[in-house]
Amino acid sequence: MDVLGDLEAAFLGILAIIFLVSFISYLYTGGKVYFYYAMYALCFGIYFGYKFYFESYISESGRFRYHESEGISRFIQPLIYFNYYHFIIRFLDMERKLPEAKKVVHAMANFNLIALIGMLAAAFFQWRGIEDFIYYGFRIVIILVSVGLITYLVLLKKDILINLIIGGGLALLIGGMMAMMLPIYGIRLWDTDGLIWMIIGIVIELILFSCGLGYKTVQTEIEKNRLQNELILKMKENEKMLENKEELVRRDLNLALKNVKNETEQKLKTEFSLKEKEIELNVLRAQMNPHFLFNSLNSLKAFIQENDKDQATDYLDDFSYLVRKTLDDSPKKSIGLSEELIYIEKYVSLENLRLGNSIKFEIQNSENLDLDFIQIPPMILQPLVENSIWHGLSNSTKPEKKLLIRFESQDEYLKIIVSDNGLGRKEAQKQKSIKKKNSISIQNIRDRLDILYPLESKVEICDLNPSDKMVGTKVEILLPF
Numbered sequence: 001m002d003v004l005g006d007l008e009a010a011f012l013g014i015l016a017i018i019f020l021v022s023f024i025s026y027l028y029t030g031g032k033v034y035f036y037y038a039m040y041a042l043c044f045g046i047y048f049g050y051k052f053y054f055e056s057y058i059s060e061s062g063r064f065r066y067h068e069s070e071g072i073s074r075f076i077q078p079l080i081y082f083n084y085y086h087f088i089i090r091f092l093d094m095e096r097k098l099p100e101a102k103k104v105v106h107a108m109a110n111f112n113l114i115a116l117i118g119m120l121a122a123a124f125f126q127w128r129g130i131e132d133f134i135y136y137g138f139r140i141v142i143i144l145v146s147v148g149l150i151t152y153l154v155l156l157k158k159d160i161l162i163n164l165i166i167g168g169g170l171a172l173l174i175g176g177m178m179a180m181m182l183p184i185y186g187i188r189l190w191d192t193d194g195l196i197w198m199i200i201g202i203v204i205e206l207i208l209f210s211c212g213l214g215y216k217t218v219q220t221e222i223e224k225n226r227l228q229n230e231l232i233l234k235m236k237e238n239e240k241m242l243e244n245k246e247e248l249v250r251r252d253l254n255l256a257l258k259n260v261k262n263e264t265e266q267k268l269k270t271e272f273s274l275k276e277k278e279i280e281l282n283v284l285r286a287q288m289n290p291h292f293l294f295n296s297l298n299s300l301k302a303f304i305q306e307n308d309k310d311q312a313t314d315y316l317d318d319f320s321y322l323v324r325k326t327l328d329d330s331p332k333k334s335i336g337l338s339e340e341l342i343y344i345e346k347y348v349s350l351e352n353l354r355l356g357n358s359i360k361f362e363i364q365n366s367e368n369l370d371l372d373f374i375q376i377p378p379m380i381l382q383p384l385v386e387n388s389i390w391h392g393l394s395n396s397t398k399p400e401k402k403l404l405i406r407f408e409s410q411d412e413y414l415k416i417i418v419s420d421n422g423l424g425r426k427e428a429q430k431q432k433s434i435k436k437k438n439s440i441s442i443q444n445i446r447d448r449l450d451i452l453y454p455l456e457s458k459v460e461i462c463d464l465n466p467s468d469k470m471v472g473t474k475v476e477i478l479l480p481f
Contacts, residue, residue, distance in 0.1 A: 008052045011199055015045040018206060022213075033090035037213065040083040044202060047076040051195065074135050075123075078116035081142055085109035088149075091212060092161055096310070101152065108145055112138075146173050164212040168205035175201015223309055231316060238323050245327055315353070318346045329378035333452065337407075338371040344381055348403065351389050359393055364406040371407070374414060376479060377452055380445060381405065384418040384475050387442075392422025392473050409481075416477040424463045424471035442475075449479070456480045 022038035025031070050073045085105050089095065094102035115138040122131035150169045153162050178197035325343050329335055341363060348361045365371065385403065393401045398421060408415040442461060449457035457479055464472040 007196070007199070008048075011203065012045060012049055012052070014203065014206065015041045015048070018210065019045065031090075033087060033213070033216070036083045036087040036090065037209065040080065040087055041206070043076055043080040043083060047073050047080065048199070050076070075116060075119060078112040078119075078138065082109050082112040082116075085112070087209075088165060091209075091216070092165060098156075101149075105149070111141070143173070143176075160215055161212050164208045164215075168208040168212075171201045171204035171208070173201075175199070175204075227309055227312055227316075234316065234320055238320070238327075241324070241327050245330070315350065318350055321346055322350070326379065332378055334375040335378045336372055337374040337376050340376060340378065340381060341371065341405075344385055344405070347382060348385060348389070351386075355389070355394060359389065359401045359403055361403045362405075364404065367407070367409055369407055369409060369414075374481065376414075376416075377448060380448065380477070381416070381418065383442075383445060384477075388418060388420040388422065388473065392420040392424070394422075396422040398422075410478065412481055414479045414481055416479070417474060418477075419464065419472060419474040421464070421472040424473055425461070426463070426471075445477070449477075453480055 018041040019038050022034045022041065026034035026038060085108050089102055089105055089109075092098060094105065115134055118134045119131050119138075122128075122134060146169060150166055150173070153166050153169075156162060175198045178201075179195055322343065329343075345361070345363075348359070352359045352361065385405075388403050393403065400421075402421045404417075404419050406417040406419075408417070442459065446459050449459065457477070459478075460476045462474055462476075464474050
């Protein structure tokens with residue numbers, strides 16, 4: 001085989017290797033950047049394989065000659081650039097870093113599909129003139145857009161990936177231009193037409209892009225490890241906070257016991273009883289469902305595995321806020337209602353994210369009550385909202401799932417209403433574990449309110465519409481202002 005034949009075989013071998021490696025990487029990681037890169041290499045392989053073995057012929061000197069008729073190879077070119085533009089979008093993370101440029105590049109990808117459809121239609125009806133017009137017009141647009149895109153990237157603040165795209169784009173553009181122009185002036189390499197220059201440009205581009213994908217993979221792994229280390233560090237901080245809280249409770253209890261030893265028996269019993277109730281109240285306030293912690297950590301793990309660092313960071317911030325807020329507020333007897341609602345909104349946001357954002361959450365204050373002025377016991381609403389989500393709405397088949405918290409004034413009392421349009425108590429209580437969990441949550445709230453507001457508070461739970469199978473549930477809490 002002559003030098004040119006060896007070069008053709010080596011070039012097609014390189015394209016085949018890039019296709020296989022990239023496609024296997026796509027199957028393993030699910031990253032679309034690898035898919036479009038694999039399709040890009042595959043289309044180039046089809047394009048040049050057709051040119052080498054179907055459009056070429058052997059001259060008397062045995063050298064390769066490019067045939068005048070392009071055959072189906074011209075229909076492959078729009079597919080090449082369609083995959084090329086989608087590869088660039090994901091390679092440079094344009095959706096997040098260059099949203100305006102992403103719109104233009106995505107439009108160019110669609111333009112290639114339109115050009116392909118137009119050429120196929122013209123070829124089917126044998127409109128040779130229209131087919132040529134679309135083909136050469138498409139190539140001119142590609143050249144102009146490539147020059148514009150490279151110029152735009154040159155003007156940006158540089159990073160390694162942008163420099164690799166610029167270098168690869170210039171190599172392909174220069175190689176393509178030389179392939180078209182040099183044969184016109186009779187300049188040949190190895191007694192071939194200008195196609196060899198385009199091959200050289202493509203090889204340089206593929207080398208640069210492959211290096212970029214390797215760099216991008218390493219950076220992604222580094223970022224993944226950073227997020228994991230950050231998560232571990234925050235979990236250790238939270239664990240330390242829990243240990244400190246337990247130590248404070250034990251210290252306070254020991255101090256209280258020492259103080260009452262010198263008092264009379266009646267005073268000892270009274271103080272012990274009060275301290276017991278205070279500790280009981282702290283325990284009830286500090287409760288956080290372990291299922292919520294477990295599910296939240298699983299969701300966070302999924303975001304990290306999917307390399308969605310922005311979503312993972314936001315989720316971790318909200319989750320850390322809930323844990324820290326629970327620990328900080330547990331010793332308090334009351335907090336501002338507006339502050340409690342911020343906690344509830346973040347809690348619902350996390351739960352709703354895991355349930356596909358299927359729940360519509362609303363807070364109503366029709367009487368314009370001053371929520372900053374009103375004080376309520378901390379963590380009094382979270383168990384009710386949790387019950388509504390997990391035992392009323394998560395298993396509901398209704399197309400629109402609603403969760404509502406409403407505030408009303410009733411004489412000198414504040415009425416808080418938590419309602420949902422989920423399964424209702426009868427359907428939910430068919431599961432023994434759900435029935436037990438609901439009972440514990442409601443009883444904990446009643447116990448806390450009995451300690452804080454003896455004979456002045458009330459908790460009621462009822463179905464919204466007993467005649468309907470999926471009736472929904474309403475819980476009303478009455479507290480003194």
